[in-house]
Amino acid sequence: MQRNNLRKWSSVFGAAAVVAFAMPSSAQQTKYDFETRMNIESHVGNITGHAKDAKPDYRRYCVGCHGELGDGNGENFPWVDPKPRNFQLGVFKCRSTPTGTLPTDQDLFDSIGRGFDRSNMPQWSTFTKQERTDLVAWVKHFSPRWVGEKPGTPITIPPEPEVTPERIKAGREVFARVQCWKCHGVLGQGDGPSAATLTDDLGRPIAPFNFAEGARPKCGDTDKDIYRIFMTGLDGTPMPSFADNIKPDEAWDLVFYLRTLMSQHSKEKAMAKQLGLKPVDPNAPAGQQ
Amino acid sequence: MRVSSYSRLRDVSYFGSLVLFAVTVMLACSPRANALPAFARKYGLRCSACHESWPMLNYFGQKFKDNGYQLMNDRDAPIWQNPSYWPVTFRITPIWHRVSTGKVMVDTYGSNGAGGSVVTGSTLQRVSNSGFDISGLDFHTGGTLEKNISFYVLPSSNNAAQFHFETVMGRLDNLFGSSWLNVKLGKFELDNLLSEKRILTLTGNGGIYQLYHFRPQGDGNVFGQMGDNQLGLEVMGHSWNDRTRYSAALLSSVDGQVGLPYGSNAYSGFFTFSQAFDTGKAGVQRIGAYAFVGEAPTNWLTQTGPNGATVIPGAVGNKSFSREGFVGQFYFGQHVDLQVVTQHGQDSVWFGQGYGDFIDGVASGNNTTGTTLAAGAQAPTWNGVLVEPHYIYSPQLIFIGRFETIRMSQQSTPGTASNFGNISTYTIGYRYNPFMTSRAGFAWHNEYNWLHQDGTAPDGTNLNTSELLMGFDFDF
Numbered sequence: 001m002q003r004n005n006l007r008k009w010s011s012v013f014g015a016a017a018v019v020a021f022a023m024p025s026s027a028q029q030t031k032y033d034f035e036t037r038m039n040i041e042s043h044v045g046n047i048t049g050h051a052k053d054a055k056p057d058y059r060r061y062c063v064g065c066h067g068e069l070g071d072g073n074g075e076n077f078p079w080v081d082p083k084p085r086n087f088q089l090g091v092f093k094c095r096s097t098p099t100g101t102l103p104t105d106q107d108l109f110d111s112i113g114r115g116f117d118r119s120n121m122p123q124w125s126t127f128t129k130q131e132r133t134d135l136v137a138w139v140k141h142f143s144p145r146w147v148g149e150k151p152g153t154p155i156t157i158p159p160e161p162e163v164t165p166e167r168i169k170a171g172r173e174v175f176a177r178v179q180c181w182k183c184h185g186v187l188g189q190g191d192g193p194s195a196a197t198l199t200d201d202l203g204r205p206i207a208p209f210n211f212a213e214g215a216r217p218k219c220g221d222t223d224k225d226i227y228r229i230f231m232t233g234l235d236g237t238p239m240p241s242f243a244d245n246i247k248p249d250e251a252w253d254l255v256f257y258l259r260t261l262m263s264q265h266s267k268e269k270a271m272a273k274q275l276g277l278k279p280v281d282p283n284a285p286a287g288q289q
Numbered sequence: 290m291r292v293s294s295y296s297r298l299r300d301v302s303y304f305g306s307l308v309l310f311a312v313t314v315m316l317a318c319s320p321r322a323n324a325l326p327a328f329a330r331k332y333g334l335r336c337s338a339c340h341e342s343w344p345m346l347n348y349f350g351q352k353f354k355d356n357g358y359q360l361m362n363d364r365d366a367p368i369w370q371n372p373s374y375w376p377v378t379f380r381i382t383p384i385w386h387r388v389s390t391g392k393v394m395v396d397t398y399g400s401n402g403a404g405g406s407v408v409t410g411s412t413l414q415r416v417s418n419s420g421f422d423i424s425g426l427d428f429h430t431g432g433t434l435e436k437n438i439s440f441y442v443l444p445s446s447n448n449a450a451q452f453h454f455e456t457v458m459g460r461l462d463n464l465f466g467s468s469w470l471n472v473k474l475g476k477f478e479l480d481n482l483l484s485e486k487r488i489l490t491l492t493g494n495g496g497i498y499q500l501y502h503f504r505p506q507g508d509g510n511v512f513g514q515m516g517d518n519q520l521g522l523e524v525m526g527h528s529w530n531d532r533t534r535y536s537a538a539l540l541s542s543v544d545g546q547v548g549l550p551y552g553s554n555a556y557s558g559f560f561t562f563s564q565a566f567d568t569g570k571a572g573v574q575r576i577g578a579y580a581f582v583g584e585a586p587t588n589w590l591t592q593t594g595p596n597g598a599t600v601i602p603g604a605v606g607n608k609s610f611s612r613e614g615f616v617g618q619f620y621f622g623q624h625v626d627l628q629v630v631t632q633h634g635q636d637s638v639w640f641g642q643g644y645g646d647f648i649d650g651v652a653s654g655n656n657t658t659g660t661t662l663a664a665g666a667q668a669p670t671w672n673g674v675l676v677e678p679h680y681i682y683s684p685q686l687i688f689i690g691r692f693e694t695i696r697m698s699q700q701s702t703p704g705t706a707s708n709f710g711n712i713s714t715y716t717i718g719y720r721y722n723p724f725m726t727s728r729a730g731f732a733w734h735n736e737y738n739w740l741h742q743d744g745t746a747p748d749g750t751n752l753n754t755s756e757l758l759m760g761f762d763f764d765f
Contacts (some may be wrong), residue, residue: 053570116362119362128570129569174525
């Protein structure tokens with residue numbers, strides 16, 4: 001009787017182990033799921049990209065980090081920081097579209113070509129436009145979001161005004177009012193009081209951007225890129241969209257002020273020096289910086 | 290007592306469950322496959338990201354090299370690496386090969402009448418020998434010393450473990466924040482788009498580009514060797530996406546020999562320019578041109594060469610040479626590409642008459658003071674082309690072909706057969722990499738080369754050589 005019970009529970013335990021180890025992979029998508037989306041296209045300018053045409057390039061260039069299943073679990077995952085993007089989630093930092101929406105094909109195209117500073121994602125500027133557009137379609141085919149959902153509508157960016165000392169001071173007011181300093185620090189060094197507590201949507205620690213370090217922002221380093229970053233947010237990270245808190249004209253002021261925090265030479269930085277502009281005071285009452 | 294079939298079935302079920310459990314645990318716990326050469330290790334990219342099939346660079350790898358072995362992601366400086374990271378890779382190739390050379394002078398034997406044999410003469414015959422062997426060892430170290438300061442050092446040995454410095458260079462990258470200005474100093478490979486140092490073939494004649502080393506028969510110019518690493522200074526620049534490239538190098542005309550040999554002050558220049566074009570699904574096509582021009586010594590300045598041999602100094606000084614041609618890199622989709630190099634070469638008539646070839650320290654009549662040129666002697670000139678197609682089934686499997694032909698257009702010595710010294714060679718092979726990761730490289734390499742040269746057999750007839758090679762080519 002005892003021997004029979006042992007046999008019974010061994011069988012059950014063995015089967016349970018198979019199911020337990022298999023469960024994480026069944027919660028993810030499989031290659032079959034991707035096959036059903038292999039006809040996804042992308043459109044950048046007048047070029048149409050096809051997911052199936054990008055498979056050799058993805059295998060050659062991308063799979064080491066982003067993984068066979070596009071889930072960011074490539075062989076280099078343990079040694080890479082920040083971690084490679086999980087394309088299956090359909091969540092992307094660098095977009096021209098409102099927070100929570102999908103990026104446009106152009107956004108993904110630009111991300112591939114620009115790369116991400118201070119990460120292991122290179123500038124893949126050597127691809128032809130067709131190859132890059134095909135890769136955009138391949139990235140899309142990893143996530144079911146692209147099947148039922150359209151990309152968001154790109155935000156409207158008003159023309160950039162001329163930089164003036166008044167605008168830089170106004171930008172400093174915005175920096176204080178929306179409390180950018182809480183994460184980025186009063187000097188923009190990424191050492192704000194909340195910095196150490198930040199995690200991304202996957203629960204991994206993440207550091208706020210350090211403006212003073214000399215790195216380029218990951219989503220581009222033109223004034224328009226910086227405008228877009230805080231007006232659309234960086235989805236998947238604690239960096240929200242401030243589109244509801246900052247008016248478009250104020251947003252340009254903030255861009256100019258952020259330039260004064262960066263280590264690169266700029267006319268904003270020179271103006272700030274002439275003004276004798278001090279860092280924001282976290283303890284100052286509202287409107288009294 | 291017989292065991293019932295039902296009991297037997299239960300036993301099997303019990304045993305099978307245990308096995309299934311054990312196998313499942315093993316598979317779930319098996320480590321990720323990983324392996325590693327230095328740059329791939331540093332950046333977490335697979336070898337295939339930079340290499341069409343290692344060691345040959347693809348477009349992205351060429352850009353990485355042109356950036357000073359940097360991805361330009363602001364994490365190129367060593368301070369961003371774990372201190373345990375060491376930028377070192379070694380490469381070596383154990384092989385089996387069979388070499389067959391036609392018309393080799395061998396002894397003939399006859400009986401000595403006492404049960405032994407005696408050499409009775411000599412004859413020309415084909416000699417084939419085969420066996421296991423190893424290549425030399427390349428010990429690469431390179432990368433960045435700081436952002437925009439790169440280096441490369443390559444101690445390299447022959448298969449008898451005799452080392453020399455193949456490459457020693459420091460480079461200032463992206464000067465004044467511009468990719469158009471980079472300065473390299475030291476001993477380095479010339480900026481050949483089709484790099485011989487990253488050649489996909491390994492046989493004796495197939496493992497070099499004949500165009501990069503060609504000298505007419507009897508020519509003394511050992512310095513016009515595009516395939517040899519040279520000592521000098523190179524200025525190089527490129528557009529941000531590497532579509533446009535140029536380089537200009539000032540070199541000592543010593544063929545990479547260190548210690549200021551010869552004592553002479555001769556310099557050469559190597560210049561390249563290329564432009565790449567985006568052709569949609571076909572890929573990126575590149576066409577360019579190169580020129581290797583300069584002067585090289587025909588005599589020692591002193592009476593004793595570096596190996597102690599007494600050499601009578603000639604009095605003809607430095608003489609000129611040139612090599613120029615076009616380069617094309619053509620891609621037809623993701624699986625097929627074609628590399629093309631052309632060359633027109635010319636050496637000074639003095640080189641053509643054998644002056645300059647004293648690198649082995651042996652005095653020859655052509656290095657005697659006061660020697661005059663033979664009547665009617667001319668500057669030798671030649672033309673050649675190299676065509677190398679690849680079929681890349683996948684980053685792990687590449688098929689290689691190459692055809693080279695070099696034709697003399699003018700012989701140096703009057704009365705010499707017009708085709709004397711002409712070369713034709715073809716090479717076929719494949720490399721299979723059983724894995725492709727960011728940790729190590731391993732290729733199962735198979736190759737066959739055949740080379741034909743006109744008039745260079747000991748009896749003045751044509752000479753054919755062939756080699757079959759297979760081996761493990763690996764680096765870590």
